[in-house]
Amino acid sequence: ETGVTQTPRHLVMGMTNKKSLKCEQHLGHNAMYWYKQSAKKPLELMFVYNFKEQTENNSVPSRFSPECPNSSHLFLHLHTLQPEDSALYLCASSLSSGNTIYFGEGSWLTVV
Amino acid sequence: AQTVTQSQPEMSVQEAETVTLSCTYDTSESDYYLFWYKQPPSRQMILVIRQEAYKQQNATENRFSVNFQKAAKSFSLKISDSQLGDAAMYFCAYRSGANSKLTFGKGITLSVRP
Numbered sequence: 578e579t580g581v582t583q584t585p586r587h588l589v590m591g592m593t594n595k596k597s598l599k600c601e602q603h604l605g606h607n608a609m610y611w612y613k614q615s616a617k618k619p620l621e622l623m624f625v626y627n628f629k630e631q632t633e634n635n636s637v638p639s640r641f642s643p644e645c646p647n648s649s650h651l652f653l654h655l656h657t658l659q660p661e662d663s664a665l666y667l668c669a670s671s672l673s674s675g676n677t678i679y680f681g682e683g684s685w686l687t688v689v
Numbered sequence: 690a691q692t693v694t695q696s697q698p699e700m701s702v703q704e705a706e707t708v709t710l711s712c713t714y715d716t717s718e719s720d721y722y723l724f725w726y727k728q729p730p731s732r733q734m735i736l737v738i739r740q741e742a743y744k745q746q747n748a749t750e751n752r753f754s755v756n757f758q759k760a761a762k763s764f765s766l767k768i769s770d771s772q773l774g775d776a777a778m779y780f781c782a783y784r785s786g787a788n789s790k791l792t793f794g795k796g797i798t799l800s801v802r803p
Contacts, residue, residue: 608789614732619693620780620793633790665732671789676722676741678784678791680734 580604581681583668589687590658598653598684600668608673609651611643614665614683626651627673658688691716693783695794702771703802709756710766710797712781720786723757725766728796729777737779740764742786768799776801 581602590596602609611623625633626645640662642654651668668681692715702708714723725737740748740757748755752769768775781794 610789610791619795620791622790622792625789627789633788667734669734673789676784676786677724677736677739678789679736680726682731682733685732 581668581670581679583666583681583684585684586682587685587687589689590655591689592658592660594658595654595656597655598666598668598686600651600653600681602649602651602668602670602679602681604670604679606670606672606679607648608671609645609648610669610671610678611651611653612667612669612680614667615663620667623653655686658686660688663687691718691721691783691785691792693781693792693794695781695797697797698795699798699800701800701802702768702775704771704773706771707767707769708771708799710768710779710781710799712764712766712794714762714764714781714783716762716783716785718785718787722784722786723755723764724782724784724791725753725755725764726780726782726793727775727777728780729774734780738766771801773801773803775799 613621624643644652665683667683669678671678721742723740727735738750756765778796780796783792
C-alpha cells in the first residue's frame with residue numbers, strides 16, 4: 578500500500594480508442610505528476626499539477642490530455658494513440674513544499 | 690539543465706555482501722535534493738533514501754547509505770548485507786529546490802546471487 582493508487586493496472590487499446598488512466602492519492606498531497614517509462618529510456622516527466630493547476634507540460638503530444646479535478650485525483654485521457662506510446666505510465670504525488678515524490682504502481686499501456 | 694548519469698547498466702552482488710551503485714549529476718544550483726529509488730519487477734517505484742544538498746552528513750536508512758560528494762557531484766548508494774529482495778532496478782534522481790521536477794538517471798539493474 579503506497580498511498581498512490583492507479584487504475585487500471587493494465588490496458589490494451591486500439592489506435593482509434595479513447596480511454597483514461599486514473600490516479601488517486603491518499604497522502605494529503607497537493608502536487609501530482611504523470612511520468613512515462615519506456616523501454617531503453619529514462620523516466621520522462623509528462624505533466625505536473627499543483628493545487629489542481631497544471632504547472633508543467635513537458636512538450637507532451639495533445640493525444641495525451643490530463644485532468645486534475647481536485648488535489649487527490651489525476652486522470653490521463655488517451656485518444657488516437659500510436660504504438661510507440663506503449664509504456665508504463667506512473668502517477669506520483671508530493672507536497673508542493675516537500676521534497677519527496679511518492680509513486681503509484683503504474684499502468685501498463687499497450688497500443689495495438 | 691540538470692542531468693543525472695548512471696554509467697553502469699548492470700551489477701551483481703553475492704548475498705550478504707556489500708555493493709555500491711554509482712551516480713553523478715550536473716547542476717549549477719546550490720539548493721537541491723538527491724534520491725535513490727528502487728523498482729522491483731512489480732514496477733512499483735519505491736523511495737530508498739534521500740539526501741538534502743545542504744546537509745554534509747551522508748544519509749543512512751538501515752542497510753542503505755549514500756556517499757554524497759558535493760564538490761565532485763557524486764551520489765553513490767551502498768547496500769550492505771545484500772538480500773535477495775534487493776534485486777531490482779535502481780534509479781538515481783535529482784530534484785531542484787526551486788521546483789518539483791524529478792530528473793532520473795537511466796537506472797542500473799542489480800542482481801543478487803544466492
